[in-house]
Amino acid sequence: MEDKSVKDLTEYVPYSKEARSFMAPTKYTVFIRTFIPWQLVKFIYYNLKMLRVLLKGHGRFMDT
């Protein structure tokens, strides 16, 4: 049963409630997301990003 609270953006409907905040990956974005040489670079980048959050510390400190 379909009803109006089920959102479906597989068909782009101009001016629809769903189209108001539209974003979808382009073919290039989809390709690059599994393009291994680029993803190897990203893997290093992600690890540095995560390390940054970890190095900032856990917000854990002594109560003095």
Place this chain on the structure above:
Amino acid sequence: MARIVVLGTGFAGNTAALNLKKELGSKHEVIVISPRKNFSYVPSLVWVGVGSMQPEKTQFDLEPVYKKHGIIFKEGAAEEIRPDSRDQYVVVKYSDGKTEQIKYDYLINATGPKLNYAATPGLGPDAGYSDSICTLPHAVKTRDNYLKAVEKMKQGKRQKFVVGTGHGTATCQGAAFEFIHNLEFDLNRRGVRRNADITWISNEPALGDFGVGGVIVKKNGNLVSGKLFAESTFLEKGIKWVERAHVRKVEEGSLDYVNIEGEEGKLDFDFAMLIPPFAGIPIAYIDKDGNDIKSQMCVPSGFMKVDADYLSAAKPFEEWKNSDWPKKYNNPVYKNIFAAGIAFAPPHSISKPFKAPDGTLIVPSPPRTGMASGIIGHTVALSIIDMVKKGAEEATQQASMTEFGAICITSMGKSMTRGSAALLTMDPVVPNYEKYKFGRNLNYTFGDIGLAGHWVKYMLHYLFMWKMKGKFLWQFIPD
């Protein structure tokens, strides 16, 4: 000699136990109590549920680990806590029905959640019509039902899949989000995607909320809402969605829901994976006169009260403050009792609560992810170490979810060459609007989607299994 009793062997309990023993050595006793002797790496159960990871790879036996580290392990369930008799003790029930009183000087309740399927009629794999991936047996059952649907699709039959949350106050939207993407990915891999209709249903105020009030990230020179990213993944994969919804009941092959706007709807399904709401593990709290003091020790949902401001829950969302959130996780009355991980009672949700016109509360409960649970378990352990070694009268260490950040990797398909995951770092977990305009430090809050995210997720599986096994250099792997 001090005796520290830890209830539970999840991320919180196991992290606490290993750290306690490392610092306290053989002079003091660390006892761990849990009804299951296996550690379960819960984040990978999304893969077990679609048959892309063997169940055994997510589990290991804790007994040899504890033996090696000199931790005493008791395979039983805590049933009762006596916090103020002269000898404070926990009553443990073993599988043969026998009980034992175990005294403690310090107690950590890290018992995680009770999966409260009963909150929604017809919800859950045991007495209902939906599946779940919150425990290994449930994830295995989910996999079996999923593979039956795949077989039907191979014979050309269309199948309807519904994935999401099974109640207006459920949490763990991230896990459901991972599952729906892994399901979609796996259906493609098996060549049957064209025969599947996939629908998402959740209680989030908007997609991408994940119970943490959503997230804003920097992207290509813009500040962008995570909502757009979450929606774009569904658009790309042809997944429909229902948001802001409370599931009222689940029946064989269908569920009824109402949303914040009061719109009622029904979704038909051949397969549904719905995360239940969580409650605290039912443990009795009895005082020295034999009176039930559970209402003093726990909030109505059964989670244990800690140093949070529980009165703030009655205030409107706009008046909530960061100081509402706990820092030390000790019980306000019994300062030698702590709660860590999912077991502690948060003061209120992180996301803004809404009500349907009939008064039904629709708001994700705050997630206490594996990383947060580990950080809190470790913090509590450090406080107890100070209390034991330095004679501190109460907890010394602090870690507030309004101060520490988290790394979340949301799997969207398991394959080393074609898989992907959304990597999200956020700082802090609970948006701090007093400090940051968009609630979080945008220099540390980051989001991206791609294959490298899957590699990270896969790496973390083995890294954390290593850490939880207490293997060589485990202490240097961050919580």
